[in-house]
Amino acid sequence: MAETREEWIKKRAYALWEEEGYPTGRESIHWEQARHEREALEGSASNGKQAKPKPKSAVTAPKRAAAAAKTNGVVTPAPKRTATRKTAS
Numbered sequence: 019m020a021e022t023r024e025e026w027i028k029k030r031a032y033a034l035w036e037e038e039g040y041p042t043g044r045e046s047i048h049w050e051q052a053r054h055e056r057e058a059l060e061g062s063a064s065n066g067k068q069a070k071p072k073p074k075s076a077v078t079a080p081k082r083a084a085a086a087a088k089t090n091g092v093v094t095p096a097p098k099r100t101a102t103r104k105t106a107s
Contacts, residue, residue: 026056027049027052027056028052030052030055031048031049031052032048034051035048
């Protein structure tokens with residue numbers, strides 16, 4: 019059975035999410051990246067060429083290297099977020 023466009027995007031977005039280590043709050047970013055990759059594949063198919071989408075890690079590798087150089091390779095955890103409640107006065 020042929021895979022629909024939406025199914026392909028869903029599977030690719032899920033794979034991107036897995037590759038990034040299951041981050042929260044990045045669903046729309048993964049979905050948009052998968053959609054752009056699909057459009058690139060569809061565009062290249064109409065030209066008679068088969069294009070391979072760039073892996074996201076290749077794009078962000080220089081940024082990671084620069085960040086590691088600034089912090090000397092030490093990773094510090096993000097500050098804990100605490101829930102605050104406003105009480106009725």
